[in-house]
Amino acid sequence: MDLRFLNAEPTDAERHAVDALGAGSRDQLLPALHAVNDRVGWISQGALNHICRRLNVPPAEAYGVASFYALFSLKERPPRVVHVCTDLACRVNGAEAVTEAFDAAGIGWHRSPCLGVCERAPAALAFEAGDPAEGRLLAPATPSEITREPSTWEEAPVSVPQQGGPGLRLLRRVGVVEPESLDAYRAAGGYAALRNALLLGPAGVIREVTDSGLMGRGGAAFPTGRKWDAAARQPERTRYLVCNADESEPGTFKDRVLIEGDPFALVEAMTIAAFAIGAQKGYVYLRGEYPRALKTLRNAIDVARERGFLGENIMGRQGFSFDIEIRRGAGAYICGEETAIFNSIEGYRGEPRSKPPFPVEKGLFGKPTVVNNVETLVNIPLILTEGCEAYRRIGTERSTGPKLFCLSGNVRRPGVYEVPFGTTLGELLELAGGVPEGRELRAVLLGGAAGGFVRPDETTLPLTMEDARAAGATLGSGVVLALDDQADLGGFLVRIAAFFRDESCGQCVPCRIGTVRQEEALHRIVGGRKLGTGGDDLALLREVGQVMRDSSICGLGQTAWNAIESAIDRLGALEERS
Amino acid sequence: MTIVGLGLPRRLVEFTVDGEAVRVPEGSTILDACAAAGKDIPTLCFGDTLEPANACRVCMVEVEGSRTLVPSCSRKAEPGMVVRTETDRTRLSRKVVLELLGSATDLSTTPDVAGWMAECGAEPERFGPPAPASDDRDDRRPGEHEIPDGLTAATVRQPVKVDNELYVRDYGKCIQCYKCVDACGEQWQNTFAITMAGRGFDARISTEFANPLPDSACVYCGNCVEVCPTGALSFKREHDKREAGTWDESRQTATTTICTFCGVGCSLTLHVQDNEIVKVTSPHESSVTHGNLCIKGRFGWQHVQNR
Ligand SMILES: Cc1cc2nc3c(=O)[nH]c(=O)nc-3n(C[C@H](O)[C@H](O)[C@H](O)COP(=O)(O)O)c2cc1C
Ligand code: SF4
Ligand code: SF4
Ligand code: SF4
Ligand code: FES
Numbered sequence: 039m040d041l042r043f044l045n046a047e048p049t050d051a052e053r054h055a056v057d058a059l060g061a062g063s064r065d066q067l068l069p070a071l072h073a074v075n076d077r078v079g080w081i082s083q084g085a086l087n088h089i090c091r092r093l094n095v096p097p098a099e100a101y102g103v104a105s106f107y108a109l110f111s112l113k114e115r116p117p118r119v120v121h122v123c124t125d126l127a128c129r130v131n132g133a134e135a136v137t138e139a140f141d142a143a144g145i146g147w148h149r150s151p152c153l154g155v156c157e158r159a160p161a162a163l164a165f166e167a168g169d170p171a172e173g174r175l176l177a178p179a180t181p182s183e184i185t186r187e188p189s190t191w192e193e194a195p196v197s198v199p200q201q202g203g204p205g206l207r208l209l210r211r212v213g214v215v216e217p218e219s220l221d222a223y224r225a226a227g228g229y230a231a232l233r234n235a236l237l238l239g240p241a242g243v244i245r246e247v248t249d250s251g252l253m254g255r256g257g258a259a260f261p262t263g264r265k266w267d268a269a270a271r272q273p274e275r276t277r278y279l280v281c282n283a284d285e286s287e288p289g290t291f292k293d294r295v296l297i298e299g300d301p302f303a304l305v306e307a308m309t310i311a312a313f314a315i316g317a318q319k320g321y322v323y324l325r326g327e328y329p330r331a332l333k334t335l336r337n338a339i340d341v342a343r344e345r346g347f348l349g350e351n352i353m354g355r356q357g358f359s360f361d362i363e364i365r366r367g368a369g370a371y372i373c374g375e376e377t378a379i380f381n382s383i384e385g386y387r388g389e390p391r392s393k394p395p396f397p398v399e400k401g402l403f404g405k406p407t408v409v410n411n412v413e414t415l416v417n418i419p420l421i422l423t424e425g426c427e428a429y430r431r432i433g434t435e436r437s438t439g440p441k442l443f444c445l446s447g448n449v450r451r452p453g454v455y456e457v458p459f460g461t462t463l464g465e466l467l468e469l470a471g472g473v474p475e476g477r478e479l480r481a482v483l484l485g486g487a488a489g490g491f492v493r494p495d496e497t498t499l500p501l502t503m504e505d506a507r508a509a510g511a512t513l514g515s516g517v518v519l520a521l522d523d524q525a526d527l528g529g530f531l532v533r534i535a536a537f538f539r540d541e542s543c544g545q546c547v548p549c550r551i552g553t554v555r556q557e558e559a560l561h562r563i564v565g566g567r568k569l570g571t572g573g574d575d576l577a578l579l580r581e582v583g584q585v586m587r588d589s590s591i592c593g594l595g596q597t598a599w600n601a602i603e604s605a606i607d608r609l610g611a612l613e614e615r616s
Numbered sequence: 617m618t619i620v621g622l623g624l625p626r627r628l629v630e631f632t633v634d635g636e637a638v639r640v641p642e643g644s645t646i647l648d649a650c651a652a653a654g655k656d657i658p659t660l661c662f663g664d665t666l667e668p669a670n671a672c673r674v675c676m677v678e679v680e681g682s683r684t685l686v687p688s689c690s691r692k693a694e695p696g697m698v699v700r701t702e703t704d705r706t707r708l709s710r711k712v713v714l715e716l717l718g719s720a721t722d723l724s725t726t727p728d729v730a731g732w733m734a735e736c737g738a739e740p741e742r743f744g745p746p747a748p749a750s751d752d753r754d755d756r757r758p759g760e761h762e763i764p765d766g767l768t769a770a771t772v773r774q775p776v777k778v779d780n781e782l783y784v785r786d787y788g789k790c791i792q793c794y795k796c797v798d799a800c801g802e803q804w805q806n807t808f809a810i811t812m813a814g815r816g817f818d819a820r821i822s823t824e825f826a827n828p829l830p831d832s833a834c835v836y837c838g839n840c841v842e843v844c845p846t847g848a849l850s851f852k853r854e855h856d857k858r859e860a861g862t863w864d865e866s867r868q869t870a871t872t873t874i875c876t877f878c879g880v881g882c883s884l885t886l887h888v889q890d891n892e893i894v895k896v897t898s899p900h901e902s903s904v905t906h907g908n909l910c911i912k913g914r915f916g917w918q919h920v921q922n923r
Contacts, residue, residue, distance in 0.1 A: 041808065042833035044824065083825055096808030097824035098833065099801075105813040105822075108759030112825065149760065369759060370815070387812060392670055392690060540759045544792065544812075544819030547673050548709075551716035554770050554817050555743050561766035569744045569767070578742065585712040588685045588705055589673045596684065 041096050046083035051169075056088050064095055065403075067385030071104050072326075072366055079119070079167030080111040095385065106387045106543075108369030109165075109326050117167035118188065120147045121327070122179075126288045126483070127156035127446035129533060130525050131178070136160050139181035151371065151537055152288035153177075153327055156446035156519075157453040163327055164188035173329030193330060196298040199453040199470070207420050207432075207440050208413070209456045212299030217334050220341045223302040229347065231419035235310045236355050238422075243314040244270060247418065250426040251438035256282055256374075256411030257488070257515045258593075259503050265408055268398040269315045272406035279312050279320035280383070280402060280409045284367050284374035286325060287486040288537060289517035292442040293412035295454045297324075297331040300416070301338035305362065307415035309352060310422065312360040315408050319361060323379050326367040335364060371541040375592050376409040377401075378543065389543045390592035413442055413516075433459030437502035441516065445470040448477065448522040457501070464497035466518060477522035481609050485514025487534045488597035490604030511604075527611050528564035531602055535560045538598040549595025552586040556599065563612050576606065631697035646677060646688035646699055655701055658710065658732045660717075661793035662689040663843050665906045666803055669794040672717070674732075676709045677701045685709055711736040719743040719769050720817075722789045725847030725858075749773035749788065754826035758815035770817065779828040782836050782915050784855040785821075789848035792819060796840035796849060804908050809834040838914035842897060842907050853894050864889060872899065875913040880904065882913050893917050 048056070055077035056070050070093065074085045081104055090097045104110050111119075122140065124133045140147045147162075155161045158177035162184055166172040176184060176191040183191075200206060201213040216222040223229075235243045248263025269277060281304065285293040297304060308320045324332055339362050342348045350359045365383050367373050373382045377391040380402045401407025417439055421429045430438050437459035443466055446452045450471030457466060463482065473479050479494040489512050492499060499509055506513050521527065535557035544550045559575045559582075562568065569575075583599030590596045605611040626641040633646075633653055640649040645668070650657050661672035668690035676685035680698035685705060700706065714733050718740030723729050732738075747768040764770065777785040794812065801808050809832045813822035823832035841849040850858070857863035868889045875882040883902040887895040896914050900907035 040806075044827075086824065096801075096811075096833065098808055098811040098822070101822065101824040102811030102813045106758060106815050108757065111757075113755070151759065392687075536761070536763070539816060540761060542816040544814070544816040546671050547713050547716055547791070550792070550817055550819070551720050552712075554764075555716065555719070558744065558764050558766040558769060561764055565766065567766055569742075571742060571744075573742045581708065581712055582716075585709050589676050589709045589713060590684075591670070591673075 041090070041094065043091055044083055044087040044097055046087050048082070048084040048088040049078070051077055052082065052085035053088055056085070056092060062093055064093055064385040065383060066093055067095055067100060067103055068365065068368065068382060071100075071107075071110055072368065075110050075368075076167060076171035077169060079117040080113060080115050082114070086112075093385075099386075103385065103387055106370060107326075107367075110368055116146075119165050120145065120188070121150035121153065121163045121165070122147045123150050123153040123155075123159070123161045123163075124533075125150070125152035125537065126487070126519055126530065126533060127152070127452070128160040129530065130447050130521065131159035133160040135181050136162060136179050136184055139184055143185040145185060150327070151286065151540065152290075154285055154291040154294050154325065156289055156291055156444065158194065159446065159452070163329075164191065173332075175329065196295060196330075197453075198295060198299070198455070199451045200455060206456055208296070208416055208442060209299070209454065211303065212295060215300070217299055217301055218337055220302060220338075220345055220347075223300075227423065228302055229306055229353075231422035232306050232310055232313075232347075232353060234422045235313055236353060236358075240270065240314045240316065243310060243422070246421055246426045247314070250421045250429045251436070252414065252417055252421065252429075253437070253503060254411055255413035255417075255441070255516065257287070257485075259513075262410065262414055265398060265410075266311070266315050269406045269408045272399065274406055275316070276403075276405045277315055277317045278402040278405055278407040279308060279315065279317040280379060280407055281308055281320065281322040281412060281415055282374060282376065282379060282409055283322050283324045283328075283331070283412045284371075284379065285328075285412070285515075286367075286371035286374055286541075287488065287515045287517065288534075289446055289483065289486050289519045290444050290515045291446075292444050292454045292516055294325075294328055294331050296412055296416055296442075297328070298334050301334045302342065303416050303419060304335070304412060305338050305342050305348070307418040308362060309347065309360055310418050311408065311410065311415060313358060315406075317408070318359055319363070321363050321365050321383055321402070323365045323367060323373065323383065326369050332364065332366065339364065370543075371537075372543045372592075372594055375594065378592070379409065380407070387543070389545045390594075392591060411515075434500070434502050434504075436504050441501065441513075443501070443516045443518050445518050445520070447483070447519040448473050448525060449520045450474055459502045460500050462497065463492065463499045463501060463518070466501065467497060467520060473520060473522040477524060479520060480523045480525055480527065481521045481605075483517060483519040483521070483601065485512040486517040487537055487601055488593070489514040489517060490600050491609050493608055512600075527605065527609070531605055531611065532557070532560050532564055534601050538594065542594060542598075546589075546591045546595060548586045548588075549590040549598060552582045552590075552595065553598050555582050556586075556602065560602065576612065579606075629693045629695050631693055631695060631699065633699045634701055640693055644693050646679075646686070646691050646693055646697075647675060649693050649699075650688060650701060657688055657701060658728070659689055660726070660729070660791060660845055661795065663795045663798075663845075665900050665908075666795055666798050666843065669798065672791060672793055673713050674710060674717075676706055676713075678703050678706055707736060711738045714738040715740045715742070717791055719746065720771050721791055721846075722773065722786075723846065725789060725850075726791075726845060743769040745769065746771045746773065749775065751775055753787070753818065753820055754822060756814055756818035758818070761818070772820075778852075778855075780830055780836070781852055782911075783838060783841050783849060783851050785829075786848050786850070786855075787820060789846045790821060791846055791848075792821070793845060795843040795845065796821060799839040799843045799908070804906070805835075805837055805839050807833050807835055807837070810840065836911040836915060837909060838911070839908045842909075851895055857894065863894075868894065875909070877912040877916060882909055884909070884913055886917070892921055
């Protein structure tokens, strides 16, 4: 390619930040953009040009990629940027007061979608560019604390309400075993599963996983064993494993808790998965707003590599090589979609690809690829240590195993909870202490913004994939967000609509424009306004919603109307106003 | 028509469209099959010389067993497929997609779209009066937007970009079909002067940092203008004549000839109005150009009519 570059030159700091990454090609674009944004806080024409020369990427395309992500700036800005979560759980827990405190103190801030710390809502995240760059979280953020220097913000240690409790499997080490120490991990049972896997052989591992009945925990509930088997059968020998840790569904924070609390479990699980499907390289696509998870996981991968648990001839097995690279997202929910994640890693805009072909045939770099969610993967060591028979006995016939739920909103003890599939919604809410004293439950958002609402009289619903489906609901990524009688449901719905509008990649018309029209119509309904045409806004919402569902390219557009539809149909919301 | 390399005769795929059996060569799309069966399916982002971007979603059809509708322009026909092009779902989808596009974009120079809209009863006005043009679209940040009140419908209206003598970019008419990007990039021109930038409703076609075209990599081949389905990109001469109200296709003739500048021998179509060349294109079915030209063939004709 004979590319034409810009005339702009980088500053020394920009040049060094990029050059420190070493030589590379297009797939280093996202890390290079991060490097500059981390070092100086924004990406100038000179910096972009330098990246493009080194990676041989056309400047226009690099600009197209950089302008796709919310964490990057292509305009000069101060080194410190504060993101305040104004999303679902933080909304009902006083995010408003936090933003007012910033305004009162004259400190600039950005409105952020869910920061994934709903158990400690409301939350704020400060990024400070420099060498090294710093990311600091404050949660819960009180108006008095928030205006202090971010360098004095202290993050609470990772914890779960059931910490150390009996019967925990996925969470048994979280908050109990030191997440930095491989020895502590091994002393707590770590790497027994990989040993078993090596004895079983790849086909044996796939059989165990298939027989366990494990279904994906990322939202789509696809049988994991079948996915692995399909990839393992591809004639192409170069295969990839991608761990989806983008976790940006509002109200979801379980994957962060797993990574921060038990990072070696994910490394071990990925190693087993790679062994089974024959992948030599794995990526963890980690949400850009998770600075602590990044540190913890980076350490775990480095330590595992030093000790022979990653790299060549793992655990002494001749010819079994596997390594893991972390890719940081940069503020785009859509990059959690399983094909958008490939484009993002490859250095393109995070736009979903059309399927077929499916990832197991043509995925990352056009090669057979398995994409799995963090929680899905963390189940793998359990299956291989307990055996698939024992695993199957947890949960129900068709929804097997333990499941993590993210409780937030108006509950007394928010957090990640582990229960067997089949636990009822009511039991789960009870575990979290129910709604605050003197309030009444108004609704539960189940499955996240792409999920739907259920009523207080539906809390007998057993939480399984099949019962949820039969009830016209979905467990999605495990969001259980409670709203009490004081919650502003209209404002909540408007926020959901704004989220989808902001996060649409813009590729297809139904979603790109439909999410805008949905938000506008909701504002009219909630604000009691009418168009001059006097049209029926509920009917309009239904038509636009139906077409987003039917004709959008990917799951984002296809589900962008779910929660709002269920608020209308199940909760009877919006009726009284229109 | 999708361009297919010559090779061994291809196997035939049999399936049904609207209850009728059809047979098409393996590798054909549903759209190819519909065209062969004489069915007219509207398309906007589909380009006869480009790989389908399947972004506009006006060509959606129903395929039995599929949870969602499928884009006929890109989905390959499979044996035994049961396709329906006229159902309640496809009609609703077509109507709403055209309404959405019409409510956000100036479609006044998009051929055929007015007819399709009338046919399916599309009323873009029902989303409210269009919001006024804005001049900040190139600066919008992903993940942020101004909270609307719902009393106007957001649009992509914006000032026209006139920054060179050869072609004009009127992105208030752009439906973001990706055709220009694909033509400029690896599918044809390999210049990569333009890209999709931004995200969601604020996505837009742009050079790096929205720099003016003369500062960009653009070599003025005009291939992006050639494929643009909406008139968002137009040759300066056409743009000026439209502004002046003197553009009149009914008075134009098209003459096919061969470019004399170099030895490649590209086919040219000269569009002449009132004894003056007003536009140069190239036949898409030409095996030499597939509709593409370089700056000389596309714009190097002023000397013919120096007066
Ligand atoms: C818009 C969108 C965002 C998504 N985000 C995530 C995510 O952050 N994490 C995740 O695991 N899956 C996410 N998914 C689901 C993935 O596409 C995919 O189904 C999943 O990662 C597969 O892993 P599993 O089989 O282990 O569940 C998302 C899907 C869509 C449509
Ligand atoms: S549905 Fe939305 S997010 Fe998905 S491809 Fe279309 S525009 Fe992008
Ligand atoms: S004129 Fe040619 S080089 Fe310039 S933007 Fe269009 S296709 Fe690209
Ligand atoms: S400018 Fe034209 S070709 Fe390019 S995306 Fe817009 S409508 Fe399509
Ligand atoms: S023509 Fe098929 S999606 Fe645009």
